Amino acid sequence: MPELPEVEVLRRSLASHLPGARIESVDVHDVRLRERVDTRRLRAAATGRRILALERRAKYLLAHLEEERTLVLHLGMSGRVTVVPADAARLPHEHVAFTLDGGRRLRFVDPRRFGLVLALPTAGLGSDRHFASLGVEPLGDTFDGDYLRRRARGRRGPVKAFLMDAGIVVGVGNIYASEALFLAGIDPRRSVGRIGAERFERLAGAVRTVLARAIELGGTTLNDFVDGEGNPGEFQIALGVYDREGEPCIACGGPVRRIVQSGRSTYLCVRCQR
DNA sequence: CTTCGATCCTGAAGGC
DNA sequence: TGCCTTCAGGATCGAA
Numbered sequence: 001m002p003e004l005p006e007v008e009v010l011r012r013s014l015a016s017h018l019p020g021a022r023i024e025s026v027d028v029h030d031v032r033l034r035e036r037v038d039t040r041r042l043r044a045a046a047t048g049r050r051i052l053a054l055e056r057r058a059k060y061l062l063a064h065l066e067e068e069r070t071l072v073l074h075l076g077m078s079g080r081v082t083v084v085p086a087d088a089a090r091l092p093h094e095h096v097a098f099t100l101d102g103g104r105r106l107r108f109v110d111p112r113r114f115g116l117v118l119a120l121p122t123a124g125l126g127s128d129r130h131f132a133s134l135g136v137e138p139l140g141d142t143f144d145g146d147y148l149r150r151r152a153r154g155r156r157g158p159v160k161a162f163l164m165d166a167g168i169v170v171g172v173g174n175i176y177a178s179e180a181l182f183l184a185g186i187d188p189r190r191s192v193g194r195i196g197a198e199r200f201e202r203l204a205g206a207v208r209t210v211l212a213r214a215i216e217l218g219g220t221t222l223n224d225f226v227d228g229e230g231n232p233g234e235f236q237i238a239l240g241v242y243d244r245e246g247e248p249c250i251a252c253g254g255p256v257r258r259i260v261q262s263g264r265s266t267y268l269c270v271r272c273q274r
Numbered sequence: 275c276t277t278c279g280a281t282c283c284t285g286a287a288g289g290c
Numbered sequence: 291t292g293c294c295t296t297c298a299g300g301a302t303c304g305a306a
Binding site: 002 | 296298299300301302
Binding site for chain 1: 275276277278279280282283284285286
């Protein structure tokens with residue numbers, strides 16, 4: 001469900017509720033996430049501490065706590081994080097819940113259990129295995145066509161897989177990879193070794209444009225994405241190709257095609273993308 | 275080193 | 291109606 005825009009939208013929506021809140025208790029109802037939840041460690045890190053600030057790194061949501069602790073949340077494919085009244089009924093698949101002061105609860109719901117909830121020392125975040133090998137932020141200063149061109153040197157394989165490689169650039173998942181390549185007019189099957197400087201520049205620009213626009217529109221809600229207050233996004237109405245197989249291309253009117261690359265759907269217009 | 279495929283898991287949707 | 295298959299927005303691991 002969530003790529004960079006969805007996690008960023010979530011972070012922003014929680015930013016008006018969580019900073020300043022104190023975590024009174026932590027309930028773990030099911031430890032079986034992508035990595036087993038370490039309940040004792042989570043409780044030790046969070047209980048009694050206030051949330052200072054929220055940050056996003058790649059598709060991870062980071063809640064920095066007092067005394068150099070950080071909660072790390074990842075939504076996987078189906079995760080939801082919302083703030084609700086503390087006495088709200090527990091939802092199915094509500095695996096972890098943080099009771100906050102002011103009668104509120106931060107709930108983590110994840111039917112498929114590909115998500116992640118853990119606590120780390122703030123100082124060691126960068127060297128933690130989840131973060132150590134991540135590439136650059138696509139909305140940051142160091143991401144541009146020249147960066148892509150340098151990282152593509154000596155690589156083969158289709159450009160779509162390259163774009164989705166978190167060791168290169170983070171946050172671009174299956175939806176926004178298709179969308180950025182459509183906007184850049186590049187065929188997702190094209191080998192990265194056969195893309196020139198000018199097209200890398202266009203691709204970098206397209207990635208930034210698509211992600212920024214998706215954040216503005218509150219993310220993409222195909223199925224179940226909601227922000228921290230339970231509101232769905234609206235970028236799905238602005239999608240150019242994703243999930244539009246057989247429908248007319250918004251640029252040329254030709255049919256949008258669906259292909260499969262490394263086991264995942266890719267959508268493209270073969271007339272507009274070369 | 276890269277690159278590909280399989281895998282974790284549940285639920286929704288479509289075909290018959 | 292029900293049963294079966296396929297597919298889904300992520301990340302990791304082992305094999306080639």
